[in-house]
Amino acid sequence: MKSRKLSSSSYASSFFSSIVVIVIIILAICCCSTTNFANAFYLPGVAPQDFERDDLVNLKVNSLTSMKSHLPRDYYTDLPFCKPNVIMSSAENLGEVLRGDRIYNSKYQIQMRTDESCKVLCKIDPLSSEDTERLKAIIEDEYRVNMILDNLPVAIAKENVDSQTGEEYKTYDRGFPVGYQTDDDIFVNNHVRFTILFHKDLETDLVRVVGFEVEPMSIKHEYDTRKEFNEAYPRLETCTKQQGAEDFSSSSATVSPFEIKNGNDGMVSPQPLVAGEEIIFTYDVKFKMSDIRWASRWDTYLSMQDQQIHWFSIVNSVMILLFLSGMVAVIMIRTLRRDITNYNQLDQILLDDAAMSQDAEETGWKLVHGDVFRPPKMAGTLAVYVGSGAQLFGMSFVLMIFAVAGFLSPANRGSLMTAMLLLFVLMGIVGGYVAGRFAKTFQILAWKSVTIRTALMFPGVAAVIFFCLNLLVWGQRSSGAAPFGTLLALVFLWFGISVPLVFAGSYLGYKKDAAESPVRTNKIPRQVPPQPWFIRHNFAVLVGGILPFGAVFIELFFILTSMWLNQVYYIFGVLFIVFAILCVTCAEIAIVLCYFHLCAEDYRWQWRSFFTCASSSLYVFLYSAYYFYINLDIEKTVPSIMYFSYMGLLSYGFGILTGTIGFMACYVFVRVIYGAVKID
DSSP: OOOOOOOOHHHHHHHHHHHHHHHHHHHHHHHTTTTTTTTOOOOOOOOOOOOOOOEEEEEOOOOOOOOOOOOOSSTTTTTTOOOOOSSSSOOOOOHHHHHTTTOOSSSSEEETOOOOEEEEEEEEOOOHHHHHHHHHHHTTTTTOOOOEEHHHHHOEEEEEEOOTOOOOOEEEEEESSSSSEEEOOEEEEEEEEEEEEEEEEESSSSSEEEEEEEEEEOOOOOOOTSOOSSSSSSSBBTTTTHHHHSSSSSTTTTSSOOEEEEEEEEEEEOOOOOOTOOOOOOOOEEEEOOOOOGGTTTTTTOSSOOHHHHHHHHHHHHHHHHHHHHHHHHHHHIIIIHHHHHEEEEEEETOOHHHHHHHHHGGGGGTTTTTTTOOOOHHHHHHHHHHHHHHHHHHHHHHHHHHHHHTOOOTTTTTHHHHHHHHHHHHHHHHHHHHHHHHHHOOOOSSSHHHHHHHHHHHHHHHHHHHHHHHHHHHHTTTTTTOOOHHHHIIIIIIEEEEEEHHHHHHHHHHOOOOOOOOOSSSOOOOOOOOOOSHHHHHHHHHHHHHHHHHHHHHHHHHHHHHSHHHHOOOOOHHHHHHHHHHHHHHHHHHHHHHHHHHOOOOHHHHHHHHHHHTTTHHHHHHHHHHEEEHHHOOOOOHHHHHHHHHHHHOOOOOHHHHHHHHHHHHHHHHHHTTTOOOO
16 A cells, blocks of 8 residues: 655645635625616627607507416407507517516507607407406406517506615516406406606707506596597596696505595596496507606616615625535545545554554544446436436526626517527537446446436427426416417427437547546455444434525525516526535535535445435425415416426426536545555
């Protein structure tokens, strides 16, 4: 038994230096990226549009959404809303289609800087009982109307007061309710007042839209029934010249029936939802000059999250990182300073059997050097999971780079999901390469089987879940159901691009020579002694997943809020920091537990290092269940199935990602510590 002398202090000092540099970089990025959380910015491809006076401003309608059902509804299909003569669908990307966005033109006629008062949109003929029941169900499920003007979503403005400074600030609640219900009746919001904020160029008369606010109302319009109603020249008794839009006093659309002050008759009643009742839809338009510049027009939409909570999230994650870094540093110092120093002295002294036994007891991790690089059980499955995890890691890393750079601005609807799908497909070559390399390392001859499973395993699980849920959503007649053409596009991306890339990467990875092990592997496996209860497999795995989950659970709340409560997630700089902390945390906790197992003479580190971090997915799923019962108001069966299915898929992918990080960290760690000694 021979050894080569190493400078253990240099390893320890370099490790400490690396940790200090990482923490400094994280805090520096944190300070820079959180200075202006809500400052939206635009990149080429999202150019501003200038309007002259009286220019026509296109108002588009989007799908109806609900926080209770989470099943988007088409604006025009089977709903008694005003329809233009020709319904045209706007161009949609893949992400918008999968999100359920269905954007169409509308009948609203809005001219730039031209105010309108109580303008009639259309009159709906007496409602049938079927239309009434359908509209009643939509109002009971609290569906909201979504509209788009110059790429800005319509929103209800709310004035708020900062509890600390006392300053007033505005927030937006996107969309507006279709109607509201009381203990006895249901009413329809058939009148809306649009307030369009614009910013004027100082040198020219051109303006840009910087805000799109709405105020919904329910008004039972009246007209002379002795004359035929003419939409082109209507004469509504509730909309005379003397009683314009300013005479309608607004009221919340979620309270009991309200009455609107009328200058002549005293009161105007709200519009009830009753079969056989006709509904007249009207709207006001008011233009208002604003100091908001076009580049900052998304600020109000994005100012709905507490910055202090994000700071707490980062500080919490950094503290966990420092705690684990200290533990790893202690292990590295003990491993490289005491164990290797003692081991290097074996060339200079002659040890008897008792001394050898004592040294073996003190340095148990070296006793398993002949088995530590033995291929694990189900090595092919482990290679598949690590390859899939590498594919997910590549997708996540590049996606957040693009997001931090601003390419995935909320102004580009559906861009995040589109980029996610495309990057996952393109990263198939990375997943295939990693799977092929470990198939060669584990001495697996059937590398094609490993490649096929890598290409089909995780995408196959996602495809089955998505297809089954798509059938359920289609059965609910929701616009969230992906059309047949979109399904064909997804199949083409999978089998036409992703699978060939996985095979190409796997071929390149398997073609290269396997990494040479630092020590030779014995032909006969060593017997593993009984393990203490605190490092046994199940207990160690469950404990190991707590810290990675603890590093991300605060930010996970905001991610779930953006997914299920129709909020906009935009702080990708913070997300990137948390992702980096998650990676370091997974690596360090895996290394700590791996070292403990090796010291206990248990050489079966491969699957344990994977499951140690992958178990954090269990806590993610449990937290999502807690979030469901505490923060969401979902009562129906199909939305509940959707929630837990998608969260199960997200947790599964999170487990593969974190498990791969833990395995790769232990793989490098084991090669380093056993490569530090020469064993004959």
